[in-house]
Amino acid sequence: MQKLLPLFERSNVRVMFTGHEHNFQHSRTARFDHFVTGAGGKIRRARPDGFAEANTVSWATDCHFLLAHIEGRHMTVRAIAALDDPAGTPVELERFDPDDRPVSGPVEIEV
Numbered sequence: 001m002q003k004l005l006p007l008f009e010r011s012n013v014r015v016m017f018t019g020h021e022h023n024f025q026h027s028r029t030a031r032f033d034h035f036v037t038g039a040g041g042k043i044r045r046a047r048p049d050g051f052a053e054a055n056t057v058s059w060a061t062d063c064h065f066l067l068a069h070i071e072g073r074h075m076t077v078r079a080i081a082a083l084d085d086p087a088g089t090p091v092e093l094e095r096f097d098p099d100d101r102p103v104s105g106p107v108e109i110e111v
Contacts, residue, residue: 005032008032009031014031014033014109015109018037020036022042023038023061024036024064026095035107043063051098060095062082063081066078067080070111073110073111074110076106076108077106079093079095080093
């Protein structure tokens with residue numbers, strides 16, 4: 001990721017969404033937010049590593065999807081947990097910071 005950040009900065013990339021880690025991770029630098037959203041069908045229960053190197057703000061291991069809303073230059077990203085009951089009400093994904101403290105609320109980004 002460190003090799004890509006200068007390219008992203010030159011290109012004014014502000015947010016990137018990727019997958020495949022089978023979990024949720026949100027990392028933030030001064031000018032860039034990166035979301036790993038890869039737990040839609042398969043999950044990895046192991047705690048991710050490399051939080052400091054990745055600038056990780058929050059993470060989770062449960063199935064989820066992301067809901068992003070852009071209005072003007074403001075983006076709100078919500079991590080929504082999987083539902084056991086299709087008729088149930090969507091709830092926020094239970095996330096944690098690198099010290100395993102709970103993190104709640106949407107991610108707010110000025111784009």
